[in-house]
Amino acid sequence: MIGWLRSAVAAFLMAGSAWALADTPAPLSGGALIKPSDYLGQILVSLTLVLLIIFVGAWLLRRFGRFASVAEGQLSVLGALSVGQRERIMLVQVGREQLLIGVTSSRISTLHRLETPINLDDTDTQPGPSGQTMAESFAKRLQAAMTQRMTREDR
Numbered sequence: 078m079i080g081w082l083r084s085a086v087a088a089f090l091m092a093g094s095a096w097a098l099a100d101t102p103a104p105l106s107g108g109a110l111i112k113p114s115d116y117l118g119q120i121l122v123s124l125t126l127v128l129l130i131i132f133v134g135a136w137l138l139r140r141f142g143r144f145a146s147v148a149e150g151q152l153s154v155l156g157a158l159s160v161g162q163r164e165r166i167m168l169v170q171v172g173r174e175q176l177l178i179g180v181t182s183s184r185i186s187t188l189h190r191l192e193t194p195i196n197l198d199d200t201d202t203q204p205g206p207s208g209q210t211m212a213e214s215f216a217k218r219l220q221a222a223m224t225q226r227m228t229r230e231d232r
Contacts, residue, residue, distance in 0.1 A: 155197050156215065166219070168195070177222055189222035 155175070156168040163182040168175060177189040195215060 155195070158219075168215070170194070177219065188226060191218075191222075 158166045165180045175191040175194045179186050
């Protein structure tokens with residue numbers, strides 16, 4: 078963004094210095110003389126318009142995100158937990174199925190496929206029927222899934 082601003086300032090300064098230095102009119106092919114000050118306004122308006130189009134396009138791209146994906150809303154990240162500098166455990170929903178995946182800088186692996194999906198509403202901090210919050214419930218399920226996986230790998 079700063080690079081664009083520097084380019085715009087440099088263009089305005091160059092246009093201004095060219096206008097100030099050009100005292101002698103340039104002859105046209107038809108013999109008429111045109112001063113640079115006659116078309117300097119057009120150049121500045123055109124440059125401003127082009128910069129405005131670029132900034133509006135960048136804002137629209139940031140505002141509305143990327144193009145529509147193949148999943149079309151069927152893929153979403155429900156939760157994430159950082160377990161290291163570059164390691165994360167993520168709960169991902171694909172259609173009706175929920176997966177617990179491990180993400181590192183070089184690998185993504187499925188840790189557990191949840192048989193009963195976790196219902197994540199806006200009630201994360203309200204106690205459920207068992208007296209636990211959704212975060213506590215998720216933590217216990219995560220711990221159980223990790224222990225189950227460890228016991229399977231030990232066999």
